[in-house]
Amino acid sequence: xxxxxxxxxxxxxxxxxxxxxxxxxANTKCNKCRENDPIVVLRSKDAYCEACFLAxxxxxxxxxxxxxxLIRPNDKVLIHHQIGHPSTALLHFLRCGLDLTTHKKLRFxxxxxxxxxxxxFTVDYRKEVLKKIENEIKLFKFVIKFxxxxxxxxxxxxxxxxxxxxxxxxxNEDDKININNIFVSKLNKTNKNDIxxxxxxxxxxxxxxxxxxxxxxxxxxxxxxxxQLLGEISLGRGSHVPIDTGFCDDRNQDxxxxxxxxxxxxKELAFYNKLNSLDPISIKQTExxxxxxxxxxxxxxxxxxxxxxxxxxxxxxxTGDKLAINDNGKQKCQLCMGPILNSNEELSSAESTxxxxxxxxxxxxxxxxxxxxxxxxxxxxxxxxxxxxxxCYSCKKIEGSIKS
Amino acid sequence: MPLCSAxxxxxxxxxxxxxxxxxxxxxxxxxxxxxxxxTITKARLFEPGKTVAIAASGxxxxxxxxxxxxxxxxxxxxxxxxxxxxxxxxxxxxxxxxLDTVKKNRDDYEMxxxxxxxxxLYGWTMDEIVAEIGRKNNCTFCxxxxxxxxxxxxxxxxxxxxxxxxxxxxxxxxxxxxxLRGDLARLNRCTSIITDSGDGIPRVKPLKYTYxxxxxxxxxxxxxxxxxxxxxxxxxAYRGHARVLLKDLEKIDPSVIMNIIQSGESLKVxxxxxxxxxxxxxxxxxxSSQTVCKACVLLEGLNKGLPRLGIGKSSKVKxxxxxxxxxxxxxxxxxxxxxxxxxxxxxxxxxDKLSSVNLIK
Ligand SMILES: [Zn+2]
Ligand SMILES: [Zn+2]
Ligand SMILES: [Zn+2]
Ligand SMILES: [Zn+2]
Numbered sequence: 220x221x222x223x224x225x226x227x228x229x230x231x232x233x234x235x236x237x238x239x240x241x242x243x244x245a246n247t248k249c250n251k252c253r254e255n256d257p258i259v260v261l262r263s264k265d266a267y268c269e270a271c272f273l274a275x276x277x278x279x280x281x282x283x284x285x286x287x288x289l290i291r292p293n294d295k296v297l298i299h300h301q302i303g304h305p306s307t308a309l310l311h312f313l314r315c316g317l318d319l320t321t322h323k324k325l326r327f328x329x330x331x332x333x334x335x336x337x338x339x340f341t342v343d344y345r346k347e348v349l350k351k352i353e354n355e356i357k358l359f360k361f362v363i364k365f366x367x368x369x370x371x372x373x374x375x376x377x378x379x380x381x382x383x384x385x386x387x388x389x390x391n392e393d394d395k396i397n398i399n400n401i402f403v404s405k406l407n408k409t410n411k412n413d414i415x416x417x418x419x420x421x422x423x424x425x426x427x428x429x430x431x432x433x434x435x436x437x438x439x440x441x442x443x444x445x446x447q448l449l450g451e452i453s454l455g456r457g458s459h460v461p462i463d464t465g466f467c468d469d470r471n472q473d474x475x476x477x478x479x480x481x482x483x484x485x486k487e488l489a490f491y492n493k494l495n496s497l498d499p500i501s502i503k504q505t506e507x508x509x510x511x512x513x514x515x516x517x518x519x520x521x522x523x524x525x526x527x528x529x530x531x532x533x534x535x536x537x538t539g540d541k542l543a544i545n546d547n548g549k550q551k552c553q554l555c556m557g558p559i560l561n562s563n564e565e566l567s568s569a570e571s572t573x574x575x576x577x578x579x580x581x582x583x584x585x586x587x588x589x590x591x592x593x594x595x596x597x598x599x600x601x602x603x604x605x606x607x608x609x610x611c612y613s614c615k616k617i618e619g620s621i622k623s
Numbered sequence: 624m625p626l627c628s629a630x631x632x633x634x635x636x637x638x639x640x641x642x643x644x645x646x647x648x649x650x651x652x653x654x655x656x657x658x659x660x661x662t663i664t665k666a667r668l669f670e671p672g673k674t675v676a677i678a679a680s681g682x683x684x685x686x687x688x689x690x691x692x693x694x695x696x697x698x699x700x701x702x703x704x705x706x707x708x709x710x711x712x713x714x715x716x717x718x719x720x721x722l723d724t725v726k727k728n729r730d731d732y733e734m735x736x737x738x739x740x741x742x743x744l745y746g747w748t749m750d751e752i753v754a755e756i757g758r759k760n761n762c763t764f765c766x767x768x769x770x771x772x773x774x775x776x777x778x779x780x781x782x783x784x785x786x787x788x789x790x791x792x793x794x795x796x797x798x799x800x801x802x803l804r805g806d807l808a809r810l811n812r813c814t815s816i817i818t819d820s821g822d823g824i825p826r827v828k829p830l831k832y833t834y835x836x837x838x839x840x841x842x843x844x845x846x847x848x849x850x851x852x853x854x855x856x857x858x859x860a861y862r863g864h865a866r867v868l869l870k871d872l873e874k875i876d877p878s879v880i881m882n883i884i885q886s887g888e889s890l891k892v893x894x895x896x897x898x899x900x901x902x903x904x905x906x907x908x909x910x911s912s913q914t915v916c917k918a919c920v921l922l923e924g925l926n927k928g929l930p931r932l933g934i935g936k937s938s939k940v941k942x943x944x945x946x947x948x949x950x951x952x953x954x955x956x957x958x959x960x961x962x963x964x965x966x967x968x969x970x971x972x973x974x975d976k977l978s979s980v981n982l983i984k
Pocket of ligand 4: 915918
C-alpha cells in the first residue's frame with residue numbers, strides 16, 4: 220500500500236532534502252575569525268581562512284580523541300594505515316600531536332600496520348606499492364609493520380608473520396584465486412565483501428594483541444561511516460550499528476577500535492594535505508560496478524548525497540549516533556563477534572523468512588478429508604525455529620550459503 | 624523448467640523473491656496464504672468477534688488484503704466482521720476507476736463498503752482545493768487530509784481495527800527514509816505491525832512481511848481485479864530517494880528487504896526521542912499533536928480565502944521553499960493526476976506491472 224503522505228510533515232520545506240549551497244569565496248570573510256579572506260568552503264556553507272581551517276582541523280581531531288578519554292598516557296596504539304588522503308592526514312595529525320611540547324601533546328605510542336590485500340594486481344606492482352608506503356611512513360619517522368591478508372585467510376584465520384621489511388612478505392600471483400577457493404566462490408559479492416570486512420577486522424585485532432596494543436585507529440571518514448551504516452542496515456545488522464560505525468568499537472575486551480576521522484569529509488582532508496604539502500601515494504583504481512553489491516551501491520548513493528545533499532550525509536551519521544547497541548543476549552557471534560539478540564516472543568522478520576522457506580518446501584497434503592486448519596497445523600507442528608545460537612542474524616545467512 | 628520446491632511434482636512457475644524457492648501455482652497460493660495466517664496468529668493481530676475495516680483503494684495491496692482476509696477468516700474461523708473503507712479525494716478521473724474497482728471488491732467478496740469523501744469530511748474536494756491553491760502546494764493537503772480521512776472513517780464506522788495493505792517493501796522503504804531524515808522516533812516504531820494512532824483503534828499491517836512482487840503475482844494468478852496504478856501523489860524527497868535506493872538494492876539481492884525490516888526491528892534508540900504528545904484537536908476533536916490539528920489549520924485557511932495558511936512557517940521559510948522547489952524539488956513537490964509518470968531520477972513508478980516480476984517462462 221502506498222505510504223506517501225504517512226509522514227506527518229509539519230511544513231512543506233521539511234519534505235525537501237537541503238541541497239548544498241553555492242557560496243562563493245568572493246565578498247565573504249572567514250567564518251571563524253571574520254577578518255581574513257577565506258580559502259576554502261566546507262560542507263558547502265562554511266568558509267575559512269588558511270589559519271582557521273588548519274587550527275579547526277587539528278582541534279577536531281584532538282577533540283574527538285579527547286572527548287572519549289579512552290587512551291591513557293603511554294598506551295600503545297596501532298594505526299591501520301591505508302592509501303589515500305585520510306591516512307596521510309592521519310599521519311600528519313599524529314606526528315604534529317606527538318611532537319608538541321605543550322600540554323596538548325599526544326601522550327601515547329603509535330605503531331603502524333599495513334595489511335597487504337592487493338591481490339588483484341601483479342606481484343611486481345604490489346611490491347612497488349609496498350615500497351612507496353614504507354617511504355611515506357619513513358618521511359614521518361614512524362615505524363610500520365606489514366601483514367599479508369591472504370596468508371591469514373589461506374591459513375584458516377591464523378595470524379602469520381608480522382614483518383618489518385615489505386620484501387619479506389610472501390606475495391604470489393595466484394593469491395586472488397586462493398582466496399576465492401577458500402570460501403568466496405559460493406557467496407555473492409555482497410556477502411563476500413561482508414565476510415572479508417569482518418575477517419580484516421578480526422585480523423587487525425590479532426595484530427594489535429600480538430603487538431600489545433590496546434587500541435587501533437582506523438581512517439574511515441564521514442562518507443565511509445554513512446555508507447557503512449546504510450550497508451549494515453541492509454544486511455540486517457541494525458543492532459550492531461553503534462559498534463560497526465560509532466567512534467569506538469568495543470566488541471573485543473582487550474582491543475578497542477577507534478575511528479578518529481569519522482567527522483571529516485574527503486574535501487577537508489584533501490585540503491589539509493594540500494596546505495601541508497602532503498601528496499598521498501596513489502594506486503591504480505579498479506573499475507567497480509556500483510550495482511554489483513550492496514556495499515558498492517551504498518558508496519555510490521552516499522557519494523551522490525555528498526555532492527548534492529551534504530547535510531543528509533551528516534543526518535545519516537547523527538541517526539547512527541543516536542542508536543544504542545542492542546545486546547539483550549549475552550552471547551557473541553562466532554564470526555563478527557557482535558552480540559546475538561535473544562529471540563523473544565514477538566514475530567520477527569527473521570522468523571517470517573524462515574517460516575516462508577519452510578512452507579515453500581513442504582510437500583502439499585492433498586487429502587480431501589482434512590480441513591485447511593488441520594493441514595496448516597501439521598505444517599506448523601514440524602516447523603522449528605533453528606536454534607543455531609553461534610551466529611548473529613547476518614552471519615547465520617553467510618554461514619548458510621558457505622555450507623550449502 | 625525447475626520443479627516446484629515443495630516436491631509436489633509440478634513444474635514451478637515462479638521464483639519467490641523472499642526465499643529464492645521455486646513454486647508451482649497451487650503451492651504458491653497455499654504458501655502465500657499460510658504465511659499471512661502465520662503473521663496474523665503469531666503477532667496476535669485480531670481478537671475474535673471484532674470488526675475490521677480494510678483500507679481499500681482499489682489497488683493491488685488492498686485488493687489482495689481484502690481477498691486473503693476473507694479467505695482466512697472463513698478457512699481459519701477468525702470470526703471477524705470485515706468491512707471495506709475507501710476515501711474519495713474528489714480528483715476528477717483519478718478515483719472514478721479505482722472506486723469502481725472497490726465496488727467490484729464489495730460485490731465479489733460480499734463485504735459492506737463505506738466511501739468517505741473529502742467533501743463529506745472537509746467540505747472541499749481535491750479539485751476544489753487545487754483550484755484554490757494551485758498545484759504547487761497541494762501535497763500538504765493530500766497528505767494531511769488523506770491520513771486523517773482513514774482514521775476518521777474508521778471512527779465513524781466504530782470498527783475495532785483498521786487494516787492497511789502496507790507490504791514489506793513499504794516498511795523497508797520507510798526504515799531507509801527515516802534514517803535519511805534522522806527521524807528517530809518514527810524509525811523506532813515504523814516496523815511495528817500494530818500501531819496506535821491514539822484513538823483506540825489499532826492500525827494493523829497483515830502484509831508486513833509480504834513482498835510487493837509476490838502480492839502482484841498472487842493477484843495475477845488468482846485473477847483478482849484491481850486498479851493497476853501507483854499512487855498519483857508524488858513522494859517527498861526523502862521517500863523518493865529511499866524508494867530509488869530500495870529498488871536498486873532489491874535488484875542486487877531481494878532478501879535485502881527482509882534484512883532492512885530485521886534491522887528496523889532490532890535497533891535500539893539511545894535517548895528517548897522527542898515524540899509529540901497527543902491531545903485532541905479543539906475544533907474537530909480529532910487526535911492531534913497540536914491544540915488545533917493540521918487539517919483544521921489548512922481548512923481554516925481555505926475557508927477564509929487564505930489557502931497558504933499552515934503551509935509555510937514564515938514568509939522567509941516560504942521564500943526558501945519556493946527557491947528550493949525551483950532548484951531540486953520540482954518533480955517531488957506537486958501532486959500529479961497522471962498515472963505511471965516517471966518517478967524522480969527516472970525510476971518507473973508502476974511496479975505493479977508483471978514485467979518486473981520473477982515469473983519462470
Ligand atoms: Zn579565519
Ligand atoms: Zn555475526
Ligand atoms: Zn507445487
Ligand atoms: Zn481538527
